[in-house]
Amino acid sequence: MPSRETCWKKGFSLTTIYDIAKRAGVSSATVSKVLNGYPDVNRETRARVEAITQELGYKQNAVARGLATKRSMTIGVFFRDHANSGLRHPFFADVLASFKDVIGVAGYDLLFFANNAPDNVHSGYEDRARHRNVDGLLLLGVWRTDPGLEAISRSSIPCLSVDLDLLGPRASYLVSDNVDGAKKAVDYLVQCGHTRIAFVGDRFSTKPGHDRLVGYQQGLEHNGLLFRHEWVLDGDFTEEGGRFAMERMLELPDLPTAIFFAGDMMAIGGMELLKQRGYVIPEDFSIIGFDDIVMSSHLSPALTTIRQKRGEMGTRAAQELLELIHKPGKPPSGVVVDVELVARETVRIVCADSSSSLASSDFFEKSGQACDVDAVEQVCVTHSAEE
Amino acid sequence: MPSRETCWKKGFSLTTIYDIAKRAGVSSATVSKVLNGYPDVNRETRARVEAITQELGYKQNAVARGLATKRSMTIGVFFRDHANSGLRHPFFADVLASFKDVIGVAGYDLLFFANNAPDNVHSGYEDRARHRNVDGLLLLGVWRTDPGLEAISRSSIPCLSVDLDLLGPRASYLVSDNVDGAKKAVDYLVQCGHTRIAFVGDRFSTKPGHDRLVGYQQGLEHNGLLFRHEWVLDGDFTEEGGRFAMERMLELPDLPTAIFFAGDMMAIGGMELLKQRGYVIPEDFSIIGFDDIVMSSHLSPALTTIRQKRGEMGTRAAQELLELIHKPGKPPSGVVVDVELVARETVRIVCADSSSSLASSDFFEKSGQACDVDAVEQVCVTHSAEE
């Protein structure tokens, strides 16, 4: 047996299972068995080994273990940081926080891919995941247009993406019920008496952006309202985008009375511009957002919005990913968590008439305007391309 | 030579350096040398190996490499999550984001300690760092009172803490210039004509809380103002804490005209309460915060505050940590980044007199009231204990 007593890292000695083994007069295999709770070791031996483990303050080396077992007990995290939408984004930070909590009690640590060394920049998700030997992957803030998605969805690495409906043999996803949320927003506006409702979305590179648009459209239809493509603008999910969209909206000859922003940051930008131009909310324009970021409740007027349950999203995401990891058989189906409207102060109540008979108002028109999803998207893309 | 051709993890085969070696007709040692840029390998051999590496789509296994080299190219991150002050906190999320960017181009990934499995809960920082074999450590949101600090500061693991002046052979820190920031706040209030300035801080378990109090006290002294301990309250760095402190403050017989909150969230809580009670800001009370979180500029009135340069903090933290890692010799000294006042709308200008002759006002009193740091802290601790 080679002498394996100590190892050095920058002048520091680690205690290994060999140290324990020697001291206990057993083999390293036995120590390993004790440490991992295998049954085939004598009561007394076990006790002795455990005592010595304590005494020596032994800590397992996760790297060596990972090499031997091919499980690292880490979850890799890709957190795309484009345009403020990364770690900085209060939304993702929150879901990540609760994700971390539940994945943590399952014994996992999180590995954030940050490495952008020149030779690594263009490695795909899968390569980098395998490089670090992570047991699962969490994708946050990745765009639908990301070219690496296809590959990772087909790979055998358990992978959960949020805000992106990635499905595969070991890939699942978590989203809010964005379509429903958008419908709720429109319904609420309609209930408050609005019929002229505009939409500000993103550049359609995100799943939520897409779905909220769809929901908006469905909400309109459901309430018998006409879809007007000039009332659909691109806001890029940023404050500046929202501000800019609002600016453009004001140039329209025919103005809406309410604007549904597909994200709170955009709504904030829009409101800012409105105030700046001397309009008052909600008297001149009603605003409704989506997300319910913390800031929303602190604005004045406080923003009416659709709340995504961030804590629950993180928890459910973690649970789903753990299933993906531990139950290889079960075909994943994605999880969607519901949203809720939180009514605050940015929507003006136009008429007290809350009977849903509004649906049969004069605005009802089944026009030639195409209303199916893809057509809607077409319109929008064209529209945003104009710019 | 044993047959080492492939490895399986859940049904997937990895290509190893042995595969490359065989294909290239060389030994694994040579492949390793090529991959690591050692000079003692022939031009042609190198080319051949590189070609095959490409062809086979080989990706190095960081775990195996880590075991062999004792360097993992990961930075461990402890992110304490007490009372909203963790990942959820917009402040830390921001510095972390820019930290990640620069540490990333140096080739490192980030390892977030999340593992809270029952047998792991009470392991110290050092144990967990060694367990994962991280090359360095970043401590965020850790309290001064944390019992594990002492140990990690003495250890040989490069460790950088933010908002906490931890120093040791391989331990350094990064803080904002909190004392100066607080003085700036007080100076500004004084310049605006205020002389009755209160302070709301945290429970003094944090370094910034402590330093801002010191700065407040120094600012007072510098401007010849009397330190009144009843005007120093505990706000816990949370919104609720700020609200509660404000509530208590209003019960005072003798009210200040301006309140300096040591954190924006507390200021927000305080303002909320004030509005609720029918006061108007800044007419009735002037408010100044500390941090400049994104929300601050969106409030109305927009919060005047001391800005911490979060991006710069992250960058500098990363640089400092990289030095700690790569230059074992250099004794660390900590880095402090400056702050700036951003004047917005929550401070009322009482008199236009901006001559600093205010310093010689009637309020000047070198009273028996002890003014050195520790005494100040005493007062506060006592005060918060009352509660």
Place this chain on the structure above:
DNA sequence: ACGCCGTCAGAAACCGCTTTCGATAAACAT
């Protein structure tokens, strides 16, 4: 021809831990 040196490869010993599988001995059954 001889010794020396620089270049290039590879054998082999790790790194610290897991896991299979066979050995041993005691306990049990026949």
Place this chain on the structure above:
DNA sequence: ATGTTTATCGAAAGCGGTTTCTGACGGCGT
């Protein structure tokens, strides 16, 4: 007494790399 379990343990072969050290080989000076 003999064959069979059962409980307990350890040797050894990995996991996928790195790194030292030895050696082969060709060229070169003398």
